[in-house]
Amino acid sequence: MCMYSAVEGVVQEWHHTHLAQFASGGAGLIVAEATAVVPEGRISPRDVGLWNDEQRDAWKPIVEAIHARGAAAGIQLAHAGRKASTWWPWADARGSVPEAEGGWITTAPSAVAFEGFSSPVALDSAGIEAVIDGFAAAARRALDAGFDVLELHGAHGYLLHQFLSPLSNRRDDEYGGSLENRARLLLRVVDAVRGAMGEDVPLFVRISATDHAEGGFTSDEAATVAEWASQRGADLIDVSSGGLVAHQQISVFPGYQVPLAETVRQGGRIPVSAVGLITAAAQAEQVLADGAADAIFAGREWLRDPHFALRAAHELGADVAWPPQYERAHWR
Numbered sequence: 001m002c003m004y005s006a007v008e009g010v011v012q013e014w015h016h017t018h019l020a021q022f023a024s025g026g027a028g029l030i031v032a033e034a035t036a037v038v039p040e041g042r043i044s045p046r047d048v049g050l051w052n053d054e055q056r057d058a059w060k061p062i063v064e065a066i067h068a069r070g071a072a073a074g075i076q077l078a079h080a081g082r083k084a085s086t087w088w089p090w091a092d093a094r095g096s097v098p099e100a101e102g103g104w105i106t107t108a109p110s111a112v113a114f115e116g117f118s119s120p121v122a123l124d125s126a127g128i129e130a131v132i133d134g135f136a137a138a139a140r141r142a143l144d145a146g147f148d149v150l151e152l153h154g155a156h157g158y159l160l161h162q163f164l165s166p167l168s169n170r171r172d173d174e175y176g177g178s179l180e181n182r183a184r185l186l187l188r189v190v191d192a193v194r195g196a197m198g199e200d201v202p203l204f205v206r207i208s209a210t211d212h213a214e215g216g217f218t219s220d221e222a223a224t225v226a227e228w229a230s231q232r233g234a235d236l237i238d239v240s241s242g243g244l245v246a247h248q249q250i251s252v253f254p255g256y257q258v259p260l261a262e263t264v265r266q267g268g269r270i271p272v273s274a275v276g277l278i279t280a281a282a283q284a285e286q287v288l289a290d291g292a293a294d295a296i297f298a299g300r301e302w303l304r305d306p307h308f309a310l311r312a313a314h315e316l317g318a319d320v321a322w323p324p325q326y327e328r329a330h331w332r
Contacts, residue, residue: 001299002033002047004088009036009049010058019062022302023069024323026309030066031074031204031297032059034153037134041079041159044088045102050077051134056141063146070321074149075142076206077135077193081159082108082120082168109163109185110170115246128175128185131159136192143197150197151204152189156243160186161208164225165217165244183225187232194233204273205229206238209260212248219260223267230270237272238297239264255283262292273297281312 005014015032022030036042036049049055059075066073080086085103087093096118097103107127108120123131139150154160162168163185169176175184186205194203209222226237239261242248250256257276265272274293278284284296302308313320314330322330 001303002043004044004046004090006046006048009039009042009047009051009055011048011055011062015048016062016065019073020065020069021306022309023066023071024326025302025305025307026313026320026322027071027302028309029072029074029149031076031149031151032062032147034076034078034080034158035138037077037079037138038131040084040104040107041081041131041134042084043078043080043158044086045097046088050075050138050141050145053141056145059142059145059147067146069323072148073146074151074204075145075147076151076153077138077142078153079131079134079159080106081157081162082106082112082114082117083157086117108159109168109175112168112170114157122171131185132188132192135189136196139193139196143201149202149204150193151206151238152186152193153206154186155206155208155238155240157208157245158243160189161217161244164207164221165211167211167213167216167245179221179224183228186225187228190229190232190234199233202235203233204236204238205234206240207264208241208243209239209257209264210241211244212242212250213245216244219263220267222260223264226264226268226270226272230268234270236295237264237268237270238275239272239293240275252277254279255287258287258292265291265293271295275299281315284312285316 038051063073084106085097095116106120107123111122113119164182169182209219211217254277258274261272261274271294273295274287275297278298279301287293
């Protein structure tokens with residue numbers, strides 16, 4: 001849930017209030033928005049980053065506020081690839097931001113543009129190594145800032161997903177063609193980040209389990225990649241879908257992505273989280289009870305109700321810790 005409210009990649013007071021409120025509302029783990037590991041990896045010029053120490057230090061009081069309210073803090077490390085350098089949602093323009101207005105030339109596995117965006121430059125070997133180094137360095141800064149969980153963003157049409165899908169990856173080297181080759185960058189990033197963070201910190205990987213487009217990345221391929229990521233040190237796969245191409249065809253209904261999570265869980269033999277129009281306590285509980293997923297992640301419902309976790313616990317009769325300031329709402 002990007003806020004598009006950073007200045008030169010540095011989080012602001014908005015981010016502090018925004019994230020701390022979820023901890024007051026009973027969330028067990030709060031994963032901060034897609035955070036660019038290099039400047040050119042930002043979705044928009046207003047995105048947050050972790051490519052320098054000023055950005056790291058700005059995160060520290062936010063993490064402390066989350067911890068003080070009893071929750072764990074996670075952060076999603078990302079590179080937008082060909083979907084970088086775009087206007088934020090409430091800007092007057094759409095598509096790519098021109099260089100003259102603060103944008104930049106984007107990079108991707110191949111020089112294939114996302115529909116309506118500027119053409120990217122295909123990454124060469126040195127560029128790929130720089131991306132991997134950027135993820136590892138950002139992971140170290142995240143730990144220094146106090147984060148408890150790291151997540152790699154390999155979904156929604158961003159760079160790691162672009163390498164996974166044959167719709168955006170037209171390479172003929174060791175990073176293109178077969179699934180093993182298309183997964184190589186993601187797995188190398190998993191290796192580098194796990195090496196930077198040690199063995200004790202949980203590492204999640206977010207993937208789009210299907211492109212919802214003919215000839216794209218499939219759920220069976222996603223399950224295989226999930227198993228490979230697990231073997232390299234990933235602890236959980238955060239299963240989403242789509243975002244790679246504008247011509248995707250998605251049938252949207254409550255819990256529409258839960259079957260994808262179940263497919264990845266069974267085929268990848270790794271814990272997964274489910275997302276996608278999960279908006280009610282009983283609905284979320286049923287996903288877990290059915291064994292379709294091991295955890296529930298939600299974004300939009302928490303934006304609508306920052307105390308969704310406490311409301312869900314109240315509706316389900318669960319005995320969880322409430323902030324003493326809110327206890328009167330617990331019992332009546």
